[in-house]
Amino acid sequence: MKIIAFACQWCAYRSADLAGTLKYEYPSSITIIKVPCSGRVETEFILKALAEGADGVFVAGCPKNECHYRKGNFVAELKTSILSNILPEFGLESSRIAFLEVSSSDAKKFVEFARNFDERVRSLGRNPIRRYSHEKD
Amino acid sequence: MKIGLYICHCGRNIADVVDIKNLIGYFKDKVNVVRDHLFMCSEPAWEMIRSDVTNKLVDRVVIAACSPYNHEKFFRSALETAGLSKYLLEIANIREQCSWVHGKNKREATEKAKRLIEAAISKVKTLKPLDDLRFEVERSVLVIGGGIAGMTASLDLAKMGFKVYLVEKEPSVGGKLIKFDKIFPLNDCASCVVSSLMAEVANNPMIELITYAEVEEVDGSFGNFNVKVRKKQTYVDWEKCIGCGACTTVCPPKAWKPNEFDEGLSKRAAMYIVSPQAVPKKAVHDPELCVNCGKKKLGTRRFLRGGKEYLTPCEKACPTKAIDRSKSWNPEGELLNFNVGAIIVATGYKVMEKETFKEYAPHSPNVITALQFERILSPTGPTGGKVLRLSDGKKPKAISFISCVGSRDVRYHTYCSKVCCLYMLKQARLVKEREPEIDVYIHVIDVRAPGKDLEEYYIEARRMGIGVIRGKVGGIEELPNGRLRILGFDADLGMPVEVEVDLVVLATAIELPEDSKELARKIGVAVDPSGFLKEDHPKLRPVESTLSGIFLAGCCQGPKDVSETVAQAKAAAASVASLLSKEEIKVEPFIAKVNEEACSGCGICENVCPFNAIKVNEVAVVDERSCKGCGICASCPAKAIDIQGYSAESIIAEIDALVG
Ligand SMILES: Cc1cc2nc3c(=O)[nH]c(=O)nc-3n(C[C@H](O)[C@H](O)[C@H](O)COP(=O)(O)OP(=O)(O)OC[C@H]3O[C@@H](n4cnc5c(N)ncnc54)[C@H](O)[C@@H]3O)c2cc1C
Ligand code: SF4
Numbered sequence A: 001m002k003i004i005a006f007a008c009q010w011c012a013y014r015s016a017d018l019a020g021t022l023k024y025e026y027p028s029s030i031t032i033i034k035v036p037c038s039g040r041v042e043t044e045f046i047l048k049a050l051a052e053g054a055d056g057v058f059v060a061g062c063p064k065n066e067c068h069y070r071k072g073n074f075v076a077e078l079k080t081s082i083l084s085n086i087l088p089e090f091g092l093e094s095s096r097i098a099f100l101e102v103s104s105s106d107a108k109k110f111v112e113f114a115r116n117f118d119e120r121v122r123s124l125g126r127n128p129i130r131r132y133s134h135e136k137d
Numbered sequence B: 001m002k003i004g005l006y007i008c009h010c011g012r013n014i015a016d017v018v019d020i021k022n023l024i025g026y027f028k029d030k031v032n033v034v035r036d037h038l039f040m041c042s043e044p045a046w047e048m049i050r051s052d053v054t055n056k057l058v059d060r061v062v063i064a065a066c067s068p069y070n071h072e073k074f075f076r077s078a079l080e081t082a083g084l085s086k087y088l089l090e091i092a093n094i095r096e097q098c099s100w101v102h103g104k105n106k107r108e109a110t111e112k113a114k115r116l117i118e119a120a121i122s123k124v125k126t127l128k129p130l131d132d133l134r135f136e137v138e139r140s141v142l143v144i145g146g147g148i149a150g151m152t153a154s155l156d157l158a159k160m161g162f163k164v165y166l167v168e169k170e171p172s173v174g175g176k177l178i179k180f181d182k183i184f185p186l187n188d189c190a191s192c193v194v195s196s197l198m199a200e201v202a203n204n205p206m207i208e209l210i211t212y213a214e215v216e217e218v219d220g221s222f223g224n225f226n227v228k229v230r231k232k233q234t235y236v237d238w239e240k241c242i243g244c245g246a247c248t249t250v251c252p253p254k255a256w257k258p259n260e261f262d263e264g265l266s267k268r269a270a271m272y273i274v275s276p277q278a279v280p281k282k283a284v285h286d287p288e289l290c291v292n293c294g295k296k297k298l299g300t301r302r303f304l305r306g307g308k309e310y311l312t313p314c315e316k317a318c319p320t321k322a323i324d325r326s327k328s329w330n331p332e333g334e335l336l337n338f339n340v341g342a343i344i345v346a347t348g349y350k351v352m353e354k355e356t357f358k359e360y361a362p363h364s365p366n367v368i369t370a371l372q373f374e375r376i377l378s379p380t381g382p383t384g385g386k387v388l389r390l391s392d393g394k395k396p397k398a399i400s401f402i403s404c405v406g407s408r409d410v411r412y413h414t415y416c417s418k419v420c421c422l423y424m425l426k427q428a429r430l431v432k433e434r435e436p437e438i439d440v441y442i443h444v445i446d447v448r449a450p451g452k453d454l455e456e457y458y459i460e461a462r463r464m465g466i467g468v469i470r471g472k473v474g475g476i477e478e479l480p481n482g483r484l485r486i487l488g489f490d491a492d493l494g495m496p497v498e499v500e501v502d503l504v505v506l507a508t509a510i511e512l513p514e515d516s517k518e519l520a521r522k523i524g525v526a527v528d529p530s531g532f533l534k535e536d537h538p539k540l541r542p543v544e545s546t547l548s549g550i551f552l553a554g555c556c557q558g559p560k561d562v563s564e565t566v567a568q569a570k571a572a573a574a575s576v577a578s579l580l581s582k583e584e585i586k587v588e589p590f591i592a593k594v595n596e597e598a599c600s601g602c603g604i605c606e607n608v609c610p611f612n613a614i615k616v617n618e619v620a621v622v623d624e625r626s627c628k629g630c631g632i633c634a635s636c637p638a639k640a641i642d643i644q645g646y647s648a649e650s651i652i653a654e655i656d657a658l659v660g
């Protein structure tokens, strides 16, 4: 299982760091890409990750109204929700992508989300794109 | 391109979980140099990286170690001193985001570490040799809040030769301290401590004092912030007002309301001067309270009554004609605009209202907050400093203080408000000094008096006969005769106690004012879970906010006493000075870049940028000073915008490495 998390440098990335400091375990399927703001994440990045075979993608930013760039997290949430609505047209389940708002001190929230998201994606099974390319191999 | 990979053991923090030998074997043929070290953040390891770069063995560096937030700057300096762009570096976070969270499964952790390192290698290959942005520095500072923190910081900066704009939302500076009579631990006169500072900030030629004003907008960044401040309308010509107070006594009682300065214990009129010690000492008109005497609303043309021009009582009272109700005053006030290099936020605190605590009989006028009691003890307060209860003007026979009201309580705040134990002891001692026959009880969970002179202060209070009862108070009952029954617990006796008193003082919790949260949101400073403004690091960067160029001082960062507030204010001033005394500042170059050939000039980026940092004439142009590099504009349909350091190419390279 491969999950990509785009984490903003202010809140989300730091909440994951804090989870580390506190030794809160979460599945190793989750790998983080640091971005300046969740608003940096272009829809293309998410689609690219899924097309390459990621089983799930989530975008994590600061809590509402606490974005260091005023509205980046609103933009990010909007993009992920629009994208998740049209995913079925590509033959993928909507719930393979998600948006998380988390403050830098809320390691618990990050970890709980990470565990649940991993479980949710696991229950969907592997990304059909990857399944398909494997069958071909 | 020659890539060097440096893997840290972090003592056993990483090496116990991640198989470093396995990593070295795996990456040996994928990069030009692989080395490991017990502590990559040590001097010898730094030297090892530097010499590899100097000897041209590597020209891009990947470090697999702890979070970049720990030592990224230190590692960058190794590249820089070796003559390489310090931004040709990428860190794979294999501690916080790997060994520490996957400790139970070493094989999986090692596999994940491989992927994280592969992503960092892919990214480092895409990086460009960037230089820092260099900006001229605006040698001036905005200080928000004119309490003791803001005043101290302003004066220190002014003395070092910086221009200071001190913005205070009330008509006068002074903060909470000007309301107090005495301050612990020396019980020296609060007014003597603060009044001289208030006079100094008003008279220092380097300080522009802007009271009755609020910060509306902050743009730009460290070194050059553009600030918009709204100076609220006072409806009094402050050039003419001499602060005599004649106008403040003539409004009819219908135009009175509870006086904020006395914490609601007295009344003030629609025309008012905040306090007898106000600086600047100028009158303010409150149009919401005004009853428009003689139907002469603000902006009504002059008219005659009985052959003479009609003047409202306030107009008539003013000896200098500072009040003119026929003038068309702009209710929006005035918008001021200026540039500063740095900002200090010093907006202080508020205390919780008693109404929140239903169990403590808040409807009784004889239950008051400690801040209200400060006003009773003050010679400028409603009783002139006499210990009286306001409900009947009688001297109380017994007073109880209740601690931790809203603090150390999971229902409200888990933190300790830190100063309450000591100010309760102070207030109790002042009562005893003035009226030794009054019985005084303090109900506490425990007495917290750490630090110089403070334990001694507590012992002196006990010696004076103040009863300290250890145990939480469950409730307060109001008796038919107006007295109050405290339903407490005495932990030393291990049994419930009941005390009947005439006055109850609640030490309610200290909080960040609601509008400071709003301010924080506007300027981009973070609020931490306790609800106060967040410092960048509690030990290493305690006066820096999370945003570069913005500093914190005083109780807006957390509860503290005056000594700590002043220390923090001086530290903030010194930190600002050390940064602004340079000719230019260097800023990380992670901002938007426009590819002019691809730009179609559609203007979408201009609309989405939260900082007005990108403007489209023929093509989009980024204002390097205002751009904060969030990357929202990079969703450009023509793909004409990229973010340095976080380019689409870099991110896609990472995705490929992590998923592929
Ligand atoms: C009842 C009580 C008694 C105390 N007694 C003592 C004592 O004896 N000894 C002691 O050492 N400490 C005492 N303290 C603590 C002391 O009050 C604080 O340490 C001190 O006042 C902190 O100063 P400050 O400048 O941070 O905040 P404040 O005094 O709160 O000043 C903040 C200033 O900022 C202004 N402001 C707020 N918001 C804005 C805004 N948005 N824009 C512009 N301006 C704004 C406010 O109007 C105010 O002038 C006591 C506290 C309480 C509650
Ligand atoms: S009467 Fe006039 S001069 Fe005196 S305080 Fe009022 S406005 Fe100022």
Ligand code: SF4
Pocket: B591, B592, B608, B609, B610, B611, B612, B613, B614, B622, B626, B627, B628, B629, B630, B631, B632, B633, B634
């Ligand atoms: S990255 Fe773009 S949207 Fe963000 S601040 Fe810079 S110009 Fe504005």
